[in-house]
Amino acid sequence: MRILISEIRAALKIRLYMPAMISLFAVPDIAGAIEYPKDKNVDRYTRWFDEYVTPLEAGMDGQLAWMVRNALIHESAMNWRTSGFDTDRLLVMPPNPQNTGIHNISIIGPTTKPAHTVMLDKLAPAILSGAEEWLKAAEQSEEKRGRIDGMMQMRPNGMHPFIGGVPVIT
Known part of the structure; x- marks a missing residue:
């Protein structure tokens, strides 16, 4: 998880905003699965x-993050068709030279539901800091450490008994 967090920060630094x-x-999916393995995906993600x-x-x-996650990961979209929400689109404002943005505000369009806005330089640190805080606590549990070890990660010396002496991601 630490490598994933580091790679997300690196992607943000070089303005690879979409990946x-x-x-x-995806971070709440991973952490939620480790923290609440018996819950349904939506419940562990939102919780x-x-x-x-x-x-x-x-x-x-x-709940809003879950809607965004589904649209983003499954359709590469920032809008969703789920009823019951006041908004059906997310507008993410990347960092800009003017350091301007609108955070946590809904903007009303002429013919659609309002769009929710967030600033990426507020959203990303919140998710990453939350993950780091959670990870420190999760690593204290032997049961959770076992699930963390099962995550996809870089294994510099391979993975016994399959391959050894060369790095693998598994």
Whole structure:
């Protein structure tokens, strides 16, 4: 997880915003699966997000993050067709030279539901800091450490008994 967090930060630094965002919205999936393995995907995602990210001024709660995650990861879209939400689109404002942006505000369009806005330089640190805080605590649990070890990660010396002496990602 630390490598994933580091790689997301690196992608943001060199302005690879789209891969960074897909990875950002996958972090609660990964952490939620480790933290609440018996819950359904939506429940563990929203629960983890609300516990570790929402309090850090991410600009959204777990339910909205779940809608964004589904649209982004499955359709490479920032809008969704789920009823019951006041908004059906997310506008993410990347860092800009003017350092201007609109965070956690809905903007009303002429013929559509309002679009929710967040600033990437507020959203990303909230998700990544939440993940780091969670990871410190999760690593204290032997049960969770076992699930963390099962995550996709770089294994510099291979993975016994399959391959050894060369790095693999598995």
